[in-house]
Amino acid sequence: MSEPALTDDERAMLAGDRGPAARTAMRILLQVAAALDAPRFVEISAAHVDGCLYHGPAGLDFAERLAAEGAAVAVPTTLNVGALDLLHPGLVRTDPDTAAAARRLMELYEAMGCRPTWTCAPYQLPEARPGPGQQVAWAESNAIVFANSVLGARTERYGDFLDICAAITGRAPFVGLHTDEGRRAGLVLRLEGVPRRLLDEDACYPVLGHVVGREAGTRVPAIVGLPPGTSEDRLKALGAAAASSGAVAMFHAVGVTPEAPTLEAATGGRAVPEVAVTADVLRAAREELTTTDRTELAAVAVGTPHASAAELDRLARLLSGARVAVEFYVHTSRAVLREAERRGTARALAAAGVQVVTDTCTYLTPIIRNPDGAVMTDSAKWAWYAPGNLGVEVVFGSLEECVRSALLGRVWRDEGLWS
Amino acid sequence: MELTVGRTLVAGRAVGPALVLAEPLSLWGGLDPATGRVIDARHPQLGARVTGRVLVMPTGRGSSSSSSVLAEAIRAGTAPAAIVLGEPDAILVLGAVVARELYGRTCPVVAVDASALAGLPDARELEVEAGPDRAILRPASGPLGD
Numbered sequence: 001m002s003e004p005a006l007t008d009d010e011r012a013m014l015a016g017d018r019g020p021a022a023r024t025a026m027r028i029l030l031q032v033a034a035a036l037d038a039p040r041f042v043e044i045s046a047a048h049v050d051g052c053l054y055h056g057p058a059g060l061d062f063a064e065r066l067a068a069e070g071a072a073v074a075v076p077t078t079l080n081v082g083a084l085d086l087l088h089p090g091l092v093r094t095d096p097d098t099a100a101a102a103r104r105l106m107e108l109y110e111a112m113g114c115r116p117t118w119t120c121a122p123y124q125l126p127e128a129r130p131g132p133g134q135q136v137a138w139a140e141s142n143a144i145v146f147a148n149s150v151l152g153a154r155t156e157r158y159g160d161f162l163d164i165c166a167a168i169t170g171r172a173p174f175v176g177l178h179t180d181e182g183r184r185a186g187l188v189l190r191l192e193g194v195p196r197r198l199l200d201e202d203a204c205y206p207v208l209g210h211v212v213g214r215e216a217g218t219r220v221p222a223i224v225g226l227p228p229g230t231s232e233d234r235l236k237a238l239g240a241a242a243a244s245s246g247a248v249a250m251f252h253a254v255g256v257t258p259e260a261p262t263l264e265a266a267t268g269g270r271a272v273p274e275v276a277v278t279a280d281v282l283r284a285a286r287e288e289l290t291t292t293d294r295t296e297l298a299a300v301a302v303g304t305p306h307a308s309a310a311e312l313d314r315l316a317r318l319l320s321g322a323r324v325a326v327e328f329y330v331h332t333s334r335a336v337l338r339e340a341e342r343r344g345t346a347r348a349l350a351a352a353g354v355q356v357v358t359d360t361c362t363y364l365t366p367i368i369r370n371p372d373g374a375v376m377t378d379s380a381k382w383a384w385y386a387p388g389n390l391g392v393e394v395v396f397g398s399l400e401e402c403v404r405s406a407l408l409g410r411v412w413r414d415e416g417l418w419s
Numbered sequence: 420m421e422l423t424v425g426r427t428l429v430a431g432r433a434v435g436p437a438l439v440l441a442e443p444l445s446l447w448g449g450l451d452p453a454t455g456r457v458i459d460a461r462h463p464q465l466g467a468r469v470t471g472r473v474l475v476m477p478t479g480r481g482s483s484s485s486s487s488v489l490a491e492a493i494r495a496g497t498a499p500a501a502i503v504l505g506e507p508d509a510i511l512v513l514g515a516v517v518a519r520e521l522y523g524r525t526c527p528v529v530a531v532d533a534s535a536l537a538g539l540p541d542a543r544e545l546e547v548e549a550g551p552d553r554a555i556l557r558p559a560s561g562p563l564g565d
Contacts, residue, residue, distance in 0.1 A: 035428040035512040058490040159483020161517045388448050
C-alpha cells in the first residue's frame with residue numbers, strides 16, 4: 001500500500017487537531033485512498049450522504065460513534081432517502097424496533113449538520129446542484145451518475161461510511177472521476193435505426209439506460225444518437241437504469257451532456273470499442289424489465305428516482321380527474337411536494353387516489369399493502385431491484401401505460417409503441 | 420497451487436477454505452448478513468455460505484451499500500474469513516475498515532492478478548497473510564493442504 005501525500009491540514013486532522021470525529025474520518029479515508037493508490041486527496045465543496053438508510057446495526061453503530069465524537073460536516077451536505085416516510089407516518093409497515101433504529105439513524109445524520117432533504121434526487125434542489133468542474137462527494141448511484149454526466153460535476157461512486165467521512169473532512173481520494181483522465185469514454189454506444197417516435201417517448205430512456213448499464217459495466221460510455229436538448233428527467237431515468245443494471249457512474253451523450261460536444265471530446269480522441277443499439281435491442285431490454293405475464297394488477301409505483309415537479313404535473317394530467325382502482329404510489333422529495341402543493345398538483349393526485357411517498361421509496365421499505373399480482377412501474381431501477389427486495393412480480397411500462405392500467409385495474413400495455 | 424503474491428488492501432491474517440465465485444456478487448441484495456448466505460437469485464452460487472471462507476471473486480459489483488452489508492456481516496460473525504479480489508474495490512475495503520474501527524475485528528482484503536485469481540482452487544484451505552508491503556496466499560497446512 002502506498003500512502004497518499006498529505007497537506008498540513010490533513011495531517012492535523014489525522015493528529016486529532018479538529019477533534020476525534022475528524023480524526024476517525026480521516027483515518028478511514030486514508031486507508032481507502034491507499035487501497036486505491038490515490039496520489040493525494042482533493043478538496044470537495046459539497047456532499048450527498050446515503051448512510052442514513054438503515055441496513056442494520058453496524059450502520060447505526062458507526063453513526064453513533066461519529067456523533068459521540070462530536071462529528072460535524074465541513075461542507076454543505078444533503079441527505080438521501082431513509083427507511084421511513086417521516087411526513088406520512090403509518091405508510092411504512094415495519095416492526096417497531098427496526099422503525100426506531102431507522103429513525104434514530106436519520107436523526108443522527110441530521111444532528112451532524114446534514115440537511116434533512118431525504119431525497120435520491122438532490123439535483124432537483126436548486127441550491128444543491130453543483131456546477132461544471134465542481135469537486136463533490138456524492139453517494140446514491142443515480143445521483144452520482146447525474147452529477148457527473150448531466151451537471152459536469154466530479155464525484156466518484158461514494159456510499160455508506162465514505163460519504164460522511166468526506167463530508168466531515170472536506171476531502172476525497174483524488175482518483176477516477178475526480179480526474180480528467182478518469183472521465184473519458186471507454187465505450188461508444190451508437191443508436192442505429194431507432195425510430196424518432198420511440199426517442200420521443202419517456203419510456204425509451206429507462207430502457208436505453210438498462211442496455212447502457214448492461215453493456216458498459218464499470219466503463220464510462222458515450223452514447224451517440226440522442227436528440228439535442230434531451231430533458232433532464234429523461235437523462236435521470238437513463239442514468240438511474242444504467243447505474244442499476246451496471247455500475248455506471250458517468251455517461252456522455254454526444255451533443256447533449258456538457259463534456260461531450262463531440263465524440264472526440266468524450267473519448268479524448270482515443271479509439272474505443274463501439275456497440276450498436278437498435279430498436280430490437282431496446283425491445284428485448286423492455287421485456288427483460290418485466291418478470292411476469294400476469295395481468296392482475298396489484299399496485300403501481302412511479303417516481304424512482306424521486307419525481308420532479310414536471311413529472312408530478314404530467315401524472316396529474318394523465319389521470320385527469322379519474323380515480324385509480326389499485327394502490328398507486330408516486331415517490332418524490334419534500335421540496336418537490338411543497339412545490340406540487342403550491343401548484344395544486346398534490347390535491348389533484350390525492351383526489352385521484354394517488355398516495356404520495358416522501359423521504360423514502362417503495363422498493364426499499366415495506367409500503368405496498370397488497371403485493372399479490374403484478375406491480376407496474378415506469379422505472380427501470382424499480383423494476384431491477386423490487387423483485388429481489390420485495391419478492392414482487394413487476395411489469396415495466398410507460399407512465400401512460402401505468403396510469404391506464406391503474407384506471408382499468410389490470411395490466412394494459414401499448415405494444416404499438418415498440419413495434 | 421504454489422504461493423501467490425498480491426497487494427494488501429486491508430491488512431490481517433486469516434485461514435479458511437476458499438469459496439471461488441463464478442461471478443461477481445453485490446453484497447447488498449446478494450448476501451444475507453444474518454445467515455452469511457448468497458441470496459442473489461441471479462447468482463449461480465445462490466445459497467452458498469461465505470462464513471469463514473476465503474471469498475474469491477473477480478471484482479465487486481453493484482451498490483455502494485455493500486460496505487454496510489460487509490460491516491454488518493463482520494459484526495454478526497457471518498462474514499468471510501478474508502476476501503481475495505482480481506482488482507481493488509473501495510466499497511469492500513471500506514466495509515472491512517469500518518468494521519475494524521467499530522468492532523476490532525479484521526477481515527483482510529487482498530488483490531491479486533487475474534491469472535493468479537484463476538489459479539485459486541475452490542474449497543482448498545488457504546492461508547492469507549496481508550502485511551504492510553505485500554499479501555501472500557498459500558495452501559494452509561492441514562487435512563485439505565498438500
